[in-house]
Amino acid sequence: MESDEARASAPVVEDVFDGIATGVEVEDIGESEGAIERPWNPEQIRVSTGSFSLRNILDQIDEGSLELAPDFQRGRVWKLDQKSLLVESLLLQIPLPAFYFAEDAEGAFHVVDGLQRLSTLHSFVRGGKHSFALRGLEYLKDAEGALFSDLAVQWQRRINNTQLIVNVIDPTTPPGVMYDIFKRINTGGTPLNAQEIRHCMSKDRSRGILKRMTHTREFSKATNALTDHIRMNDREMALRFTAFWLLGIDEYIENPVMESFLIRTTQLLDNPSVLPDVSVDALEKTFRAAMRKVYLLFGEHSFRKWPNYSTSRSPINRALFETWSVAVADYALGDLEHRKEQIVQAARDRMTRDITYLDSITSSTADRRRVSYRFNAAAEDVAAGL
Structure with missing residues (x-):
């Protein structure tokens, strides 16, 4: 002993x-980790599913009705090759995994799962300080080094018209349950803490x-x-x-x-x-x-x-x-x-x-x-x- x-x-x-x-010590929080109001009442979990074009979702981001968690620095840590391959997937018409949004009482949406993907696509299509040129593509070598504005019109249209499957968590879902849903469905390379x-x-x-x-x-x-x-x-x-x-x-x-x-x-x-x-x-x-x-x-x-x-x-x-x-x-x-x-x-x-x-x-x-x-x-x- x-x-x-x-x-x-x-x-x-x-x-x-x-x-x-x-610079921070590892913390063992113990058995209370994740111990929020269980078991759930299944009727408290309300999730609806819809399909939206990427253009529509990017418009919501620009309007402020869909929030990409400001100050969330780690949401933008993908390497350039990772970002480029995501864009290439859209150009190749490879379906992306479903996204999860949470709706609040005021009708605004928050990204639950898919923050890095949406941040990447918004940066590429809409430009701004996080804009990037494609690099390290596996199939579409002709697009190597291209910005969105450099792509052929039909490729721009293909990206904008890509249909994304979105699961929306209803605002009546209790906060503790919503928190646990976040933890369960987060699929990033490094899970959110x-x-x-x-x-x-x-x-x-x-x-x-x-x-x-x-x-x-x-x-x-x-x-x-x-x-x-x-x-x-x-x-x-x-x-x-x-x-x-x-x-x-x-x-x-x-x-x-x-x-x-x-x-x-x-x-x-x-x-x-x-x-x-x-x-x-x-x-x-x-x-x-x-x-x-x-x-x-x-x-x-x-x-x-x-x-x-x-x-x-x-x-x-x-x-x-x-x-x-x-x-x-x-x-x-x-x-x-x-x-x-x-x-x-x-x-x-x-x-x-x-x-x-x-x-x-x-x-x-x-x-x-x-x-x-x-x-x-x-x-x-x-x-x-x-």
Whole structure:
């Protein structure tokens, strides 16, 4: 059986995407992963199927009635050869897999599955800053190097008239069920993670709030420039702070499913009648202040595991982010500065000796007991020296 000393000194595993380290520790959220309101009532799932020309869909994108998830950078990471082969498939009249859209209460559509394909086709046909020339074609060598405007008129017409099969999720489908549908049907080369799915499901208001929170000097300094993270971990961290700050840990303990908790928070941010602009301003101000306070205490080790025996800097730990950003929020900056040495030592001692605490920020991090333990521990440590 593994000793406490071995567990305490176990190496921290950094998440990697497309061969590049992301700066964020791998998180094991535990059994609550995907545990949203099951079993479903089949009558809650309403999906209709239709056929639309590519021209019609591109027109909807340009009009704004079909949204390609703004700020979703990973949706455009296909290599040029991949994009070109997709266009070649249309020219060869090879049917594409079905697309999934979600309709919201206002009648707008959001892409659930097929974001990369639609982004690629929109860029090629309608141009703009992401326009590209075909390269690496397998059959239609005469089109090598061609822009859409270079293609023969009959080929342009063939692309525009391509019929796409679209499954539309009705807006009456409950958010939790819709979230799970996103997870089930996502067929991209790299499946969307939880925050990427929430981003695709959400509205401009919540996206704007989370973007502003993570595009501040305070956040960038405390996280060592994590802003615009390729897997949207920066937005998820801001959302987690928002969830525990606005809804409170007690509400999470009553319904300990992280996905549901964060979906409810996203809906709250999207609803100005429930969370007016003045409350959003207060939230953003509190968040910026929390980033300053944590950085004052921990410097380059902010939100990272930092036991007494460690001299290197670990990747950011999401569980530490949510607990410490909330823990310091109500304290004055001057008070924390006065007690900095005691607070930091208390936190480092805990990361060195408290195996239960290390477990709470490493594995099964959505478990209600572990969430409660790490929040209580951070509250005790930030009170050191009082």
